[in-house]
Amino acid sequence: GSSSELNCSHKSNITMVTWKISPTVGGPCTMGYRADQNKTDRTNCSDSMNWKFRPDGDPTLEIRHVGIAHEGNYTCELVTTEGNFHKTYYLTVLVPPRLALYCDNHGDPVCEAAAGKPAAQVAWVLDSNSTPREEGHDNGTVTVLSKLTARSTNMTNATCIVSHPAGNQSKTIAC
Numbered sequence: 001g002s003s004s005e006l007n008c009s010h011k012s013n014i015t016m017v018t019w020k021i022s023p024t025v026g027g028p029c030t031m032g033y034r035a036d037q038n039k040t041d042r043t044n045c046s047d048s049m050n051w052k053f054r055p056d057g058d059p060t061l062e063i064r065h066v067g068i069a070h071e072g073n074y075t076c077e078l079v080t081t082e083g084n085f086h087k088t089y090y091l092t093v094l095v096p097p098r099l100a101l102y103c104d105n106h107g108d109p110v111c112e113a114a115a116g117k118p119a120a121q122v123a124w125v126l127d128s129n130s131t132p133r134e135e136g137h138d139n140g141t142v143t144v145l146s147k148l149t150a151r152s153t154n155m156t157n158a159t160c161i162v163s164h165p166a167g168n169q170s171k172t173i174a175c
Helices: none
Strands: 004-006 014-023 029-034 039-043 049-051 061-063 072-080 083-091 098-103 109-116 121-124 133-136 142-147 158-163 169-173
Touching: 004 083, 029 049, 098 158, 098 169, 109 121, 109 158, 121 142
Parallel strands: none
Antiparallel strands: 004 061, 014 029, 014 072, 029 039, 049 061, 072 083, 098 109, 109 142, 121 158, 133 142, 158 169
């Protein structure tokens, strides 16, 4: 959802710049600039991708509202009077999971880390007998469910901890 900037080499006397974008899903796109014609061109690129500044001075690529569809390889090819330069990025998108904690119909706590990318790690504060189950989705996200099955009779609250590269979360419930 936020913006991302991919920098190419900051060289003077740019003759030509080409961004070649190969997303993990979907077709390729290219953005180019030719100094001799002072012309930019784009092929199959979404409106969310554009030059951050004027490409003759700074060929930085800006991606607005980054989403899973933007994942993939981004290669900048720069031609200057000093030579040719290449820079490649692999853009990975993190999706924080939605945390839900509820009691099932047997009175057991269930922790759900829904639609995260990559899959979240789910744990319980107290030692327990839990079995996390993962469910993959078509968009590359994963839901992790963990049910706390062996509860101590004197335990009143169950706390679920979800660990993820996009941030950690926890919730407590009494079933």
